Amino acid sequence: MDEIQQYTALISEIIKKQAIILGPEIAILKARSVSGLMVDNDGKVTGVGVNPKETLQNLVDQYVELSGQIVKNALGSIFAKYPNININK
Numbered sequence: 001m002d003e004i005q006q007y008t009a010l011i012s013e014i015i016k017k018q019a020i021i022l023g024p025e026i027a028i029l030k031a032r033s034v035s036g037l038m039v040d041n042d043g044k045v046t047g048v049g050v051n052p053k054e055t056l057q058n059l060v061d062q063y064v065e066l067s068g069q070i071v072k073n074a075l076g077s078i079f080a081k082y083p084n085i086n087i088n089k
Helices: 003-020 024-032 052-067 069-081
Strands: 045-047
Touching: 003 024, 003 045, 003 052, 003 069, 024 052, 052 069
Parallel strands: none
Antiparallel strands: none
C-alpha cells in the first residue's frame, strides 16, 4: 500500500468509526469541512488533498473539537494499525 492509499484507508476508517459515534450525517459533514478532503455521500474517501498528513490532522482536530477525549480513545485502535503514520494526538 503506498502512502496515499494508507492515508485514504486510515481516514476512511476514522470517518466510519465517527459515523457510529456521531451518526453518519454529522461524521460526513465534519469530514467535508476539512480542506482537501473529498468524501462521497456514503462516507467513502475519494481524495485526501495535496498534503494528506495535514488533511488527516485537520480531520482528527475537527472530530476532537466536537467530542473531545471520546474521539481520541476511539481512534487509538485505528492508529495502531498504521504505525508509519503519526499525528499530534
